[in-house]
Amino acid sequence: MAEVIELPRGRHNQPGYYSLAGLPQRGSVAAQAFGAGWWELDRIFKFYRGQFVVVTGVAGQGKSTFLLNVLTKIAREKGVRSFLYVPENEAHLHEKLQKIWGADEELFQHFCESQCFIQSAVPATFNDPPHTLDWVLDQATVAVKKDSVEVVMIDPWNELDRAKPRDMLLSDYIGDCLRLIKQFCRTFEVIVIVVAHPTKAVNENGGRVPNLSDIEGSMNWFNKCDNGVIVMREPNSNTSRVISAKVREIGAGSLGVCYFTVDPQTGVFTPQQGAVDERL
Numbered sequence: 001m002a003e004v005i006e007l008p009r010g011r012h013n014q015p016g017y018y019s020l021a022g023l024p025q026r027g028s029v030a031a032q033a034f035g036a037g038w039w040e041l042d043r044i045f046k047f048y049r050g051q052f053v054v055v056t057g058v059a060g061q062g063k064s065t066f067l068l069n070v071l072t073k074i075a076r077e078k079g080v081r082s083f084l085y086v087p088e089n090e091a092h093l094h095e096k097l098q099k100i101w102g103a104d105e106e107l108f109q110h111f112c113e114s115q116c117f118i119q120s121a122v123p124a125t126f127n128d129p130p131h132t133l134d135w136v137l138d139q140a141t142v143a144v145k146k147d148s149v150e151v152v153m154i155d156p157w158n159e160l161d162r163a164k165p166r167d168m169l170l171s172d173y174i175g176d177c178l179r180l181i182k183q184f185c186r187t188f189e190v191i192v193i194v195v196a197h198p199t200k201a202v203n204e205n206g207g208r209v210p211n212l213s214d215i216e217g218s219m220n221w222f223n224k225c226d227n228g229v230i231v232m233r234e235p236n237s238n239t240s241r242v243i244s245a246k247v248r249e250i251g252a253g254s255l256g257v258c259y260f261t262v263d264p265q266t267g268v269f270t271p272q273q274g275a276v277d278e279r280l
Helices: 063-078 090-101 105-114 133-147 170-188 200-204 220-224
Strands: 052-056 082-085 116-118 151-154 191-195 227-233 239-247 256-262 269-277
Touching (some): 052 170, 063 105, 063 151, 133 170, 170 191
Parallel strands (some): 082 151
Antiparallel strands (some): 239 256
């Protein structure tokens, strides 16, 4: 099970009970939010501590590559450290990130050693514990405490082992899992990004842009996330749409869409200058 964190003792020594004057406050999201450093994306999406981000899109549309571009950029420009659980990309992650990073080998080595931490999905023994959400968050807790990680990325959701009780509805199970993620975000004041695929029917219906409510399992994905992002490749082109489909907090972006050109050889996302629409 994920680590149990005891609440600070409040009024009358009762955890979580305060007078309004003593209630802990996180401060303005707008004052602390930060962008990736691309003007176009920063208009519609920003990060802040304690944030839960859901990213979706049809399979093979570049969700993971887009996020790796973002994580390398905020590591390079802002020193942000990340913890990744990425079973589908683990075997070639170093090569993929190096292509995205570019030519500065010395800085890339610093990134590999001090800014990017991986929880391998490869079992060490035949009786390794199931890689459930609780298990991954336990590993992330170590990364937050020992390596000052600020961003946790789980990609994709369907690679986690499920611990759903047999008599529990899938939607209720998903709701409980996402509630645990939000508690983790707030307890450790970190950003958690989860990549979740839409249903098989949406994947097979080429051309339609999926939305957050299309994610397999539950409407909880839309309801629980603070920011929701959709990544979609334009047909027969190297242009990718990044859609901001939900923004809970003022100052963390706006509903809208921006466009990137994707280098098919390196996976590098380059924003198309001025190509952003905040009227969506």
